[in-house]
Amino acid sequence: MDSTLRLIVSNPVDRLARTIEALLVVAAAPLSVADLADAAEDDPERIETALGLLRERYAEGRSGIVLEHVAGGYAFRAARESADACARIFERPVERGLSQAALETLAIVAYVGPCSRPEIARIRGVAADSAVASLIERGLIVEAGREHGPGGAVRYRTTPLFERVFGLESLAALPRLDDLGEADDLRRRLLDVASAKAS
Amino acid sequence: MSTSQVRELELDLDAFEGPFDLLLTLLLEEALEPREIDVAGIVLAFLERLSEPDELDLESCGEFLVLISALLELKARALFPEEAAELDALEPEEAAEELARRLAEYRRMKEAAAWLLERLGTEGNRWFRLGPAPLAPPAERRLAAQDPAALASAVRGLAAPAPNVSLSHMALRFPPVSQFLERFRRLLSRRTRFDFDSEVEGLSRVEQAVAFLALLELRKAGEIALSQAAPFAPIRVSTVENERISAWTARSA
Numbered sequence A: 001m002d003s004t005l006r007l008i009v010s011n012p013v014d015r016l017a018r019t020i021e022a023l024l025v026v027a028a029a030p031l032s033v034a035d036l037a038d039a040a041e042d043d044p045e046r047i048e049t050a051l052g053l054l055r056e057r058y059a060e061g062r063s064g065i066v067l068e069h070v071a072g073g074y075a076f077r078a079a080r081e082s083a084d085a086c087a088r089i090f091e092r093p094v095e096r097g098l099s100q101a102a103l104e105t106l107a108i109v110a111y112v113g114p115c116s117r118p119e120i121a122r123i124r125g126v127a128a129d130s131a132v133a134s135l136i137e138r139g140l141i142v143e144a145g146r147e148h149g150p151g152g153a154v155r156y157r158t159t160p161l162f163e164r165v166f167g168l169e170s171l172a173a174l175p176r177l178d179d180l181g182e183a184d185d186l187r188r189r190l191l192d193v194a195s196a197k198a199s
Numbered sequence B: 001m002s003t004s005q006v007r008e009l010e011l012d013l014d015a016f017e018g019p020f021d022l023l024l025t026l027l028l029e030e031a032l033e034p035r036e037i038d039v040a041g042i043v044l045a046f047l048e049r050l051s052e053p054d055e056l057d058l059e060s061c062g063e064f065l066v067l068i069s070a071l072l073e074l075k076a077r078a079l080f081p082e083e084a085a086e087l088d089a090l091e092p093e094e095a096a097e098e099l100a101r102r103l104a105e106y107r108r109m110k111e112a113a114a115w116l117l118e119r120l121g122t123e124g125n126r127w128f129r130l131g132p133a134p135l136a137p138p139a140e141r142r143l144a145a146q147d148p149a150a151l152a153s154a155v156r157g158l159a160a161p162a163p164n165v166s167l168s169h170m171a172l173r174f175p176p177v178s179q180f181l182e183r184f185r186r187l188l189s190r191r192t193r194f195d196f197d198s199e200v201e202g203l204s205r206v207e208q209a210v211a212f213l214a215l216l217e218l219r220k221a222g223e224i225a226l227s228q229a230a231p232f233a234p235i236r237v238s239t240v241e242n243e244r245i246s247a248w249t250a251r252s253a
Helices: A012-026 A033-040 A044-057 A080-089 A100-112 A117-124 A129-138 A160-165 A184-198 B003-007 B020-028 B039-050 B058-079 B081-088 B092-123 B148-159 B177-190 B196-200 B205-220 B240-252
Strands: A065-070 A073-078 A141-146 A154-158 B010-012 B017-019 B193-195 B224-228 B235-239
Touching: A012 A033, A012 A044, A012 A073, A033 A044, A033 A073, A044 A065, A073 A080, A100 A117, A100 A129, A100 A154, A100 B092, A117 A129, A117 B092, A129 A141, A129 A154, B010 B020, B010 B039, B017 B020, B020 B058, B039 B058, B177 B193, B177 B205, B177 B235, B193 B196, B196 B205, B196 B235, B205 B224, B224 B240, B235 B240
Parallel strands: none
Antiparallel strands: A065 A073, A141 A154, B010 B017, B193 B235, B224 B235
16 A cells, blocks of 8 residues: 555645646646646656656556656556557557558658658659558658758658657667668679679 | 560550560660550560460560560660669669668668567557647737827727718719820821820820820821830820821931
8 A cells, every 4th residue: 555645645746746647647648847847837857756756656567557758758558467458449540550661651751751752762662652641641750841942842750659659768769770671791792793794 | 476476466555556576666766655565465465375275485485575574674764764874874883882772771661660560569558548638728918018108099099080081083084085086186187297295285184194095096097106206205296198208308318
């Protein structure tokens, strides 16, 4: 009998923690420390302290609700152990049925973005129009200005929802591109062909 | 089917109708756009021919493969002309490097997509709210500080009766152009030339404007000649006949 009762005491940090809880319950997207400090009219450092308290209280395995640091902010989600129950009455429309083309397009926007459809098509070698439209509809990417010059193509970037769906604290949490796809073998084979052609 | 029969393969495509051989000749002579050719249609025609109860001729199949490959290459180059030009301009090693770079870039993105898919698998049991949040309060509209005296003066200005606006111009009556046409014709029947400015002096601006329109009408009909020594100088009006005489005199002198 610890966490729940402890919230009732009138310790100032506990009071702040209760305010943060309330804000996070109402919010539909992660709230940053700055957002929370603004809404609670309190000091960011004290917000961090209260968040520490809440993270401990709403850790995985301690409650049906889990506090997570995701998409550059803090948000509540259901505990993993309740996932089956959630799946019985809720859907996951954002990531349901993501095609290979859409995933590749999403990866390009996440790593290279903001980038335009022609840039995506150049990397993938095929047009990306329908994949881009599908990702916009799902809310995983949004328009982010246009390329320089008259008639510049629309550029796209990923949304905080993308980071939330994939459980990323930020885009920096994506694996480094250098660690993906060793192409040395391919390069060596192509160079062999080229030298044979030259000779 | 013999080798020559491949070349004589009769095609019936949207962009071309005739033997395969002629199609290739037209393409090589650039009389036909490769992008307009339905390669699948040619392959189908060949397959239909193959299904005929003849012995399978490997040599003709081989030739068909070579020809259709060449056609595909032509079409691919036509579809990506800039890219082809880019790669053509490079040495084989450079082209290989460029190709390797592009393929490596795509391969990394493919790996990143695979990582995302895997991530969906591990994070698929995280459930969170997706609904819209309650609306944010409307932004406060801060008004600029106002001086009471200035405000009173502004209100006083609004309370004052509006000035009477003259509508006299609405009742302007324009004299008919024909009136001036007749007047100028009569004038030129008596005199060979006159000054427009002195003729309309004393008339209202509207009458002067109508008189000028009449002048333009007469000029358009070729009844008069107009001359002006300098911009804004008096406009001299004369009969066409008189103008010809003056021009002749000036040339003779």
